[in-house]
Amino acid sequence: MSNMERTLSPLAAEVGGVGTEAEGVPTSASSIVDKCLQLDEGLAAAFIRGDIRLLRRAWVLEAPDQHLPYRQVLEERERRGELPLLSPEEAAALLERGDRRIGALTHPWYSPGDPDPVGVKLKILREALSDLTHIEAIFVDYASLFQHPPKGKRTDAENEAFGRALDIMGDVYASAVGTTVLQIKEIPPRPQEFDGELCLFGLKAGVGEAAVREALCRFGEIESCDLAFESSYGIVCFTTHAAALQAKAANGLSELCSGVDTRYNERSYDGRGWCCFESGVSSELLVRLSVAPRMKAELDKLPPKLISLARGRAPEPVELTHSDVWQRVQRVIGTIEQATFTGKGDKEKVPKLYKSYVARVAKVLTSTLALQTALEAEVAVSPMPSVDAPPADTLRLAEGQLLLLPGADARLAGGDGAWLAEVDTSERAARPLFGGDEAELTFDGCSQTAIPWRPDAEEVEASLRRDLPALRALGERVQRLRDKASRQPSEEGLHALGDVSKGVVADAAKLPAVKEAAGEAGSAILTALDAAKAALAAAVELRKAPSRDAAVPDAAALERAEAALRGRMDGLRSSLERLRPEAIAAAAWRVGGTAGARRYAAGQRLVVRDADGAWREAAAEEARPLPTEFGVKPASLHPWSHAPLEMPLDAFEALRAQHTIVLRAQHSHIADALSGRRLDALEQCVAIEVAGGGAELAAVVDARSLATWLHTLHEERLAGEEATRPPATLLTAGPASGKTTLLTQVVVLSLDGELVPILIKVQRLQRRLIESPGVFASAWNWVDAYLRLEHGEASPLYRMLRQAMMARRALLLLDGLDEGGAKREQIERHVDEVLAPQGHVLLATSRPAGIGEARFTSFHRLSLSPLMPEQQEHALVQRVGKAQAAPLLEYVRDRVPID
CATH class of the missing domain: 3.30.70.330 (RRM (RNA recognition motif) domain)
Structure with a gap:
């Protein structure tokens, strides 16, 4: 990325540049708090991990202590039954309330080992809490973060937690709706x-x-x-x-x-680097919101953000004054750089923390300012229409229909691990082909994998059914293999296991229907076996050290080798699971191209796409996938041409029409975080060149051609012809390069087409996944689970969006795969193994270094080209005007480093 581009994409860290986010925004004043809480997601995660702990109000008021203990002491007292700290879950829940019930103390440390050796701060804090009745918990760095104990050092684990906490600590003070900053500037006389x-x-x-x-x-x-x-x-x-x-x-x-x-530090509060940083971030977002009076008025209803505390007087709110953003950022950075630090490396670290926070503020601020636009326009936008949408009928499939039934554990891990089942005579339940409990039929309970798809693959099912008896007969041999793999590994045992596994794979590969699946399982087993043999050899060498040369083996090296061996054996056992008859049958059914085929029981209500492109309601007839009055051959019923009916078609169309109006209002303009201006998403924003897609994507050069191409992918699927590659695309670009702007433009450009755009911030999806894992474990995909939680299961809007996805007529836009946090691995896996194979037209964005590249080999690939200098200059003039653009451009060219 060029140095100027930092400034022109979502808020450059150095100068507070341009915000570009325009996520789907609910149009209610209460949503302002939700938008501000987006900035607190990293802080909430730090609370959940226990990197930061909060003091309990009642304990602060009632404890006999005159000096505040450090965190390790408080946790030891906690283990003895005292309650000085909130639990991690309590802290995260309090932050989530969004009403500033967490007090965050910013204060000068009076000495390096103890911030308050004279005991004055605890007394000031107790006096203030008698007036600040809304405060339920308090952050004090000394008590909330791990400290070096007297004459000692933090443990390695404590050091790791401290480092993570230090990186996010600014968010404690900066939270616009989660915290009230309590400022103590007083420096008592030196003892x-x-x-x-x-x-x-x-x-x-x-x-x-x-x-x-x-x-x-x-x-x-x-x-x-x-x-x-x-x-x-x-x-x-x-x-x-x-x-x-x-x-x-x-x-x-x-x-x-x-x-x-x-040792006693008498330097003023305003002369200390950390204090300047805490003061600067405390008001960062709120000062910027001065350009949005209605939103500022809503936040002004909360308790004051910044309150000054001192001995002998009541707490006093501090007025936050507005200043030009450019001047403010420079002033705060200058103040921090001129201040004094005592900690090693802090002088370089703290300005970077401030710049990083400013960058994140702008990403959320842009969508927050978009909310202001929506709030101002909400009177003109009619509410969702009232529709008659009775509950959907129970799913009924024809007897003998083969299905994949996923397990909850596999789904929660992000995958779609499933076993093969057959619909029974009731047409309402399915029984596993290899034993197990019968399962009630539901749309969410079945795997909805559609790719690979082969329209004339009826022989796959017949062939698989012919091979089932022989495949079952292999089960006992595979079980013996698994038993052997559970024993203590030895060179002879692994060699024998390899020979036996090759024999089982060879016999399975003789069965035509499962040949490919058996071969893939065999390759995985051989790879895992070789890795286990190498790990065993390394461990044996280290065990032999004393007998060979009387040397004492390196205990640490031996433990690492033993751990590596255990890991390789776990991998071997996992690979053997793929050889189980039920696993091979399920894999064969997937690769055979018929997993997405459906035969419905007579009377099952469907929504079907006719030859003329119109969607109609229909009732399946016995042994026929489509009603005969449409004159469509049964083979034309494929995953992109129908779905079980979730709601009446007229209700769907009425809701979609109004939802389109709402999306257009939300996404047609981008609220600029630097100037507060509303920028037309298609006309005022600089066009973004797309590069790197290869010959098939040569025509994709901007958002408009990208949107056209995505719809072309859907049109190709509508023909129902063979498909081995999902209509999924991964677009990568560096941070602050315009990925979110591009998705906003795609939303607007897609509103008049057949696809219903659904834009989701992966960071928010992760938050929902952590909060409600059961919903995600039971859903046919995580986008559906997310929408159910966002809108409510009975919401007509949710059911309309669900119907669009069921019929694969939704455009899924996933913003920021690299922002999945603690759940990134599971989310990436879900996108690759569930969403893409389900056949949805999908566009996901990420930083190049933020994802596992090996996962997305089947995806179409794109990257954003850096903006040309003239494009960057044009964008900056749009946002701040010519007068301010010139010095800002000079600053960026001369002082901002190139990545």
Whole structure:
């Protein structure tokens, strides 16, 4: 990405550039809080992980302590039955409420090992809480993050949690609706016991007491020198405090240590780097929202965002003043850079944290400003029409229909692991072909895999049925293999297991219907077996060390080798699962091209696409997939031409028409985070060139041609011809390059076509997945589960969107696969193994480095080209005008580094 492009795409970290997000926005004032909460998703995850803990209000008020303990002490007291901290779940839930019930203390540390050795802050906090009755929990860095204990260091696990917490800590103060910032600027007089004490941070290797005394004795008499006072610093004590101040002010001590300061830090709040950062992010979003009066008015109904605390007076709200965004960002960065830091590396780290937060603010702010636009226009947009949509009929399939029935565990892991079943005589239930409980038929309970698709593959089913007896006969041999793999591994045992597995695979491959599936299983087993043999050999070598040369084996290396062996054996056992008869049969049914074929029981209500392109309601007749009055051959019923009827067609069309109006209002303009202007999504935004798709995508050069091509993929499927590749596309580009803008444009350009666009932020999908795993485990795909949670299962809008997906006439737009957080692996797997094979036209975006490339080999691939300099300049003039564009462009060209 070019340096100027950083500025012109979603808010450059260096300058607070341009926001481009325009997600589907609900049009109610309460949605403002939801939009602001999007910025808190990383913070909520930190709470859930336990990286950050919150003090419980009741404990702060009632505890006998006069000094606040550090986190490890509080957790030890928690283990003994005390309740000083909220649980991770309680903290996340409190943040989710969005009414600023979490107090976030920003304060100067008075000494490096204890931020409040005089005990004044806890007293101020208790006095304030008597007035601030809405505060239910408090963040205090010393108590909320892991600290170095006295004379010790954090454990490795604590260090990892501390690092993650430090990266997200700014969000504690910045949260627009989750937290109230409590600011203490007061610096009490220095206690006498701190007189003369000078801290030496980051002592250089080899520096001893003699060298320290020699270097510092010129400032005054040294009373004592303890270079191991704490793990991160030593202390030199002068007989006078004036001597300590002279040493602090002196230059030329870099040969001793990385920094010096008096042990009692009397520097002002505004002169400290972390305090400037906390103060800056506290008001970042709210100051920017001054361009949206209606939204600001809604947030003003919440308790004050920033409150000043001091001894002897009531808490005082701090007025947040508006300033030009460009000037504000520069002013805050300048203040941070000019301030003083004592922590190693903080001077470089903290400005980057601020810039990173500014970038994330703009992404959410743009959609938040889009909400302002929607709020202003909501009177002109009619509500969803009232429709008559009775519950959908129970699914009924013809007796003998073969189906794949997924398990809940496999679905929750993102996959579609399933067993083969057959519809029984009731036409309402299916029984597994290889034993197991009968399952009631539901649309969500069946795998809806459609690709690969072969329209004339009836022989696949007949062939599979012929091979079933022989396939079942292999079950006992496969079970013996699995039993052997569960034993302690040995060279002889693995060799024998390989020979037996080859024999089983060879016999399975003689069966025509499962030959391909058996071969793939055999290849996976051989690969896993070779890996297990290599891991065993490495472990055996390390075990032999004492007998070979009397040396003691490296315990750590041996443990790593044993762990690697256990992992390889787990992989081998997993590969053997693919050889089970039920697994081979299911795999054969998938690759055979008939998994998406359906034969319905007589009377089953359907929605069907006729030859003229019109959708009609129909009732299936016995042994016929389509009603005869349409004059359509049974073979023409394919996954893209029909679906079980979810709601009456007239209700669907009425809801779709109004939903189109809403989407057009939401996506036709992009609210710019820098200027607050409304930019036309198609005309005012700079066109984005698309590159890297190969010959078949040569005509795709911008959003308009991309939208046309996506609809062409759907038209190709409508013919019902053979399809081995899903109509799925992955578009990659660097951060802040316009991916979200592109999706917004595709939404607008698709509104008049056959496909119903459904735009989903993957970050929000992840949040729903964490909150409601049961819904996702029971849904036929995760987009359906997400929409059900967003709109409600009984919502007509949800049912309309569900019907569109069931008929594969939806355009799925997934924004930010790389933003799946803790669930990224499962989400990527689901997109690759479930959504794409279901045959939906799908466009997903991601950063190139944010995904597992190997997963998406079947996808069409695109990438966004960097904007040309003239395009970047044009975009910047649109947003800030010529007067401000010139100095900003000069700044970006000269000072912003190129990636």
